[in-house]
Amino acid sequence: MLLRAAWRRAAVAVTAATGPKAAAPTRGLRLRVRDLAPQSAVPADTAAVPEAGPVLRPLYMDVQATTPLDPRVLDAMLPYLVNYYGNPHSRTHAYGWESEAAMERARQQVASLIGADPREIIFTSGATESNNIAIKELEAAIQPDTSLVSVMTVNNEIGVKQPIAEIGRICSSRKVYFHTDAAQAVGKIPLDVNDMKIDLMSISGHKIYGPKGVGAVYIRRRPRVRVEALQSGGGQERGMRSGTVPTPLVVGLGAACEVAQQEMEYDHKRISKLAERLIQNIMKSLPDVVMNGDPEHHYPGCINLSFAYVEGESLLMALKDVALSSGSACTSASLEPSYVLRAIGTDEDLAHSSIRFGIGRFTTEEEVDYTVEKCIQHVKRLREMSPLWEMVQDGIDLKSIKWTQH
Amino acid sequence: MAASSRAQVLDLYRAMLRESKRFSAYNYRTYAVRRIRDGFRENKNVKDPVEIQTLVNKAKRDLGIIRRQVHIGQLYSTDKLIIENRDMPRT
Numbered sequence: 295m296l297l298r299a300a301w302r303r304a305a306v307a308v309t310a311a312t313g314p315k316a317a318a319p320t321r322g323l324r325l326r327v328r329d330l331a332p333q334s335a336v337p338a339d340t341a342a343v344p345e346a347g348p349v350l351r352p353l354y355m356d357v358q359a360t361t362p363l364d365p366r367v368l369d370a371m372l373p374y375l376v377n378y379y380g381n382p383h384s385r386t387h388a389y390g391w392e393s394e395a396a397m398e399r400a401r402q403q404v405a406s407l408i409g410a411d412p413r414e415i416i417f418t419s420g421a422t423e424s425n426n427i428a429i430k431e432l433e434a435a436i437q438p439d440t441s442l443v444s445v446m447t448v449n450n451e452i453g454v455k456q457p458i459a460e461i462g463r464i465c466s467s468r469k470v471y472f473h474t475d476a477a478q479a480v481g482k483i484p485l486d487v488n489d490m491k492i493d494l495m496s497i498s499g500h501k502i503y504g505p506k507g508v509g510a511v512y513i514r515r516r517p518r519v520r521v522e523a524l525q526s527g528g529g530q531e532r533g534m535r536s537g538t539v540p541t542p543l544v545v546g547l548g549a550a551c552e553v554a555q556q557e558m559e560y561d562h563k564r565i566s567k568l569a570e571r572l573i574q575n576i577m578k579s580l581p582d583v584v585m586n587g588d589p590e591h592h593y594p595g596c597i598n599l600s601f602a603y604v605e606g607e608s609l610l611m612a613l614k615d616v617a618l619s620s621g622s623a624c625t626s627a628s629l630e631p632s633y634v635l636r637a638i639g640t641d642e643d644l645a646h647s648s649i650r651f652g653i654g655r656f657t658t659e660e661e662v663d664y665t666v667e668k669c670i671q672h673v674k675r676l677r678e679m680s681p682l683w684e685m686v687q688d689g690i691d692l693k694s695i696k697w698t699q700h
Numbered sequence: 701m702a703a704s705s706r707a708q709v710l711d712l713y714r715a716m717l718r719e720s721k722r723f724s725a726y727n728y729r730t731y732a733v734r735r736i737r738d739g740f741r742e743n744k745n746v747k748d749p750v751e752i753q754t755l756v757n758k759a760k761r762d763l764g765i766i767r768r769q770v771h772i773g774q775l776y777s778t779d780k781l782i783i784e785n786r787d788m789p790r791t
Binding site for chain 1: 731732
């Protein structure tokens with residue numbers, strides 16, 4: 295909250311101070327980012343600093359929050375934003391027919407990525423809506439003891455992969471419905487709804503280099519899984535989700551799924567190498583760094599590290615040239631440490647010093663190296679200023695200290 | 701239609717790389733150059749002419765995508781990233 299307020303003040307000051315410029319048109323936040331002054335704190339008065347060099351954007355290392363559009367996805371979407379603007383539910387003219395054809399093609403692309411039948415894919419506005427539809431199924435249950443297991447395929451804070459196939463097998467044998475929120479997993483690790491006995495799955499467009507505002511829910515047909523519609527109206531999407539299907543967005547989701555299917559192996563190999571590089575280089579230069587999450591069952595692109603004796607928010611502010619997050623964006627407004635870290639038994643002080651590094655399809659080796667360099671530099675600097683660190687260096691066991699009340 | 705010769709494939713490769721270097725966004729530019737190099741290298745030992753033609757046709761479509769998206773990127777370009785003026789952009 296403090297961080298965001300500071301950015302807002304800085305943005306207003308900068309845009310007020312710099313007059314109309316003959317620079318390239320920019321709608322981005324004009325940040326005063328200088329990489330020449332490693333010792334400087336955040337500038338106190340941005341309006342007074344003269345324009346001495348180009349304004350530069352930070353590196354993007356927060357792919358768990360959202361991903362950029364793949365150019366192939368935008369290319370697929372644009373015709374439907376320019377000329378092919380028909381409503382896919384219009385049955386009586388070519389505009390409707392071509393839009394419907396695109397929608398069904400996208401449905402097939404999504405289905406193919408997860409081993410499903412296209413009739414089992416319902417388009418929604420995103421994984422959140424998909425989750426709500428799937429979980430509301432509890433209320434539509436026929437038998438009084440029917441229940442639902444819902445598990446995230448890949449956790450968005452620490453990147454841990456759940457044993458989906460095992461859970462699916464258990465649920466299937468106990469006749470319990472199995473839902474998984476696969477937003478962070480679709481297109482990144484191989485998923486097959488039949489091999490893994492998944493009954494319901496949530497898919498998010500903007501986590502797989504597709505557009506924001508669209509997703510899908512997979513609903514098994516054999517054996518039939520009955521869900522109740524959240525949104526009623528004209529009966530679109532087999533009555534499970536009324537509302538005009540947004541053709542440009544679903545075309546984007548379909549294209550993103552198709553690209554993901556083609557690129558999964560290549561991306562996974564590269565991201566694994568970059569993740570290894572980031573972790574190794576940080577850990578060999580800094581002591582007392584802990585990686586959160588089981589390293590065996592882990593998606594490489596989501597790295598959550600705790601830097602002991604350093605406060606997470608202050609490290610984030612220091613790393614102002616890199617877009618990062620400490621834990622999940624959904625909970626970033628609260629002061630509480632991450633519930634995920636608490637659940638895996640992380641000490642509370644370590645939970646407050648966690649940073650999440652996201653590596654994706656477009657991340658480069660240079661970006662990883664720069665992030666590592668800055669991270670090491672600022673952790674060292676912050677630790678120098680920390681009295682707790684000083685005590686640890688002197689051999690004092692912090693757990694033995696009796697803190698007095700003032 | 702005559703099958704694509706080695707020279708034609710190389711021409712296509714060079715054209716794709718040349719076009720990709722014009723992406724104004726650092727991440728798109730580096731990805732495209734890297735992916736094209738890796739993609740052509742991965743398939744360099746393909747012998748079946750039908751398969752070669754399929755790959756060439758896909759590459760031609762991708763070249764079209766790159767051309768359009770490079771152009772759009774330039775229309776909506778913004779400031780460079782913090783690492784862009786530090787060293788020569790490698791992939």
